[in-house]
Amino acid sequence: MHHPPLLALLALLPLLLAHPTASTSLYLQLESLQSNLTALHSTLAPSWVSAPNIRGTNSILYSCLLTLFACIYTALHLNIPARGSGRWRLLRDKCAWGFAALIGPEVVLYYASSQFLEARWLARDLRRVLGDEEGLLWKGQEEGVQMAEEGAQPKGGERQAGDWRFNLKYGFFVVMGGLEMWHRAPGGSPVLRTLSPSGIRKLAAANLAPLKIPLSTIEDRSKADTIQKGLVLLQVAWMALQCITRKALGLPLTLLELHTMVHVVCAFIMYAFWFEKPLDVRNAELVDHADFGDVALDEHTDFYPRRGNMPEYKLEWVLRGNVKEIFGSSDSLLVALLFVLPLLYGGVHLSAWGFEFPTAAEDVCWKAACVFIALALVMWCLVHWVCMFAELVLLHLCGLDVEYLTDLNLIVTGRIFFFVCVVCRLYIVIEAFVGLRAVPIGVYWTPSWIQMIPHV
Structure with a gap:
């Protein structure tokens, strides 16, 4: 049995694996003949020409730049804006937070994890309240909560019909400001x-x-696009593979590539945290x-602050210098991340210690x-x-209550x-750019096979 297409492909394999020296000589020949149109039309090229390895x-x-844009602008899942916000206001807010993510990606990563x-x-x-209402806790609390999440039939009657679920997507919808109410102070x-x-x-x-919002309502308001996320992750993965390959081969990296890799890692983790968060939702449920x-x-505690709607990521604590707001979280993991993330950001950039500036x-x-970025929060705590x-010393020795001076000092x-x-x-x-x-x-110099991987 004959297989002409297969034989032709096998015949091309030596050409596909050919050494790039042939392509180099071709480029030198093109350089010498670039003004000779007759020769450019009549001279035959080799059967296979590979791209240069530079x-x-x-x-x-x-x-x-493309990877930074993918890691910053497309990875941001902002909260629901204030009612009446125009298109330019939304674009301005996203650009402002894009700039914040450019100079401090670990700050956005921290809030992604906290959300x-x-x-x-x-x-x-x-789900625990739901299980208690529907008699699902008789088998044990944790098992009953799982049954409530999966839509199990309650012991005492029928569940209410609907496609709602108190799952992570619903939780994100609330955390991002998805439910509103008229409140009279x-x-x-x-x-x-x-x-x-x-x-x-x-x-x-x-x-x-009344809190059983259908998931279809939440999903219809979300602008999440799986294909878009896939293309972004493809470009980000290509950049990561290129840098890892260069490092494994002992080839030098630029400061810009090192800085971009920090954003690549942060983008992967942000996508993981925000995978279930609705994207670009414009309106809340009443x-x-x-x-x-x-x-x-x-x-004060049951509503988000009054500034239009809930603020994006709440960075007011930075401007006010309120230590209690910074460390007011009840979760020790979030407090630890406040110290660890800047330390990692500064430490990774500090790995360029041997670079030729x-x-x-x-x-x-x-x-x-x-060094300052890595230790700024530690120094401020000191x-x-x-x-x-x-x-305390002034209070015990001199009887002076100088608490207002301490607060002023902290703010300054x-x-x-x-x-x-x-x-x-x-x-x-x-x-990173100027360098x-x-x-x-x-x-x-770059390995030729890296360029064969699809990327933008």
Whole structure:
């Protein structure tokens, strides 16, 4: 039996695996004949021509910029904006948070992890209330919660029909500001407020039925696109594979590629945390307070802050320098991440210790910026403890209550540390690009098989 196409493919294999020297000579020949149109039309080329095993500065810039955009702009899953926000307001907010993610990707990563944990805890608590209402806890609490999540039939009757589930996606919908209610403050007129997880728990204890939002409603409002996410992850994975291969072969990397790899790792983890979070939801669901009887909601804890709608990622603590808000989390994992993530960000950039910088001054500034970023929060805590110690000493020795001086000191030092940290982060981003003007020659050599992997 004959297989002409298969034989032809086998005959091409030696050409596919040919050494790039032949292509190099072809490019030299093209260079010499570029002004001879007759020769360009009549001279035959070899049967197979491979791409050169070098890359240019423009290709490094292009691939890194595209990967940074994919890791920053497309990976951001912002909360629901305030009602009446126009298109330009939404674009401005996303660009502002894109800039924040550019200079501090671990900050966005921290809030992605905190939102994931908050959504998970809320969904678990609601399922526990559901199981208690429907008699599903008779087999044991944890098993009953699992039965409630999976739609098991209750012991005492039929479940309410519908496609709702108190799962992680529902928890994210609430955490991102998906449920609103008209709330009347004492002595004031009704104001439309966004319910927080604390408020949802109080309402669920009184009446769970109005909170059963169908998942189809949440999914219809989400702009999540699986194909788009797949293409983004493909480009990010290609960049990661290229850098890992170069490192394994002992080839030098640029500072820009090192900086991009930090964003690649953060993007992968953010996608993992926000995989179930609805994307670009514009409108929230309205629930009626009358459905919950006389449940009293606290103005400060059961609603998100009044600034239009719930704020994106709550960075006010940075500007106010309030240590209690920073360490007010009840979860020790989140507090640990506050210290670990900046330490990793600064430490990874500090791994460029042996890089050849264009000037000695840039080398020193890079190392100083990395060290400050890694230890900024630790140093600020030391300042806080020193202020507290000084306050106690003055109180016991002199009888002076200087608590207001301590708070003032914390605010001033907090803003100083924040400003210096932003400057250091900006320097790292700028130096990553500027440093391309003087790099080792090995930066431009690349394995040919890397270019055969599909990428943009």
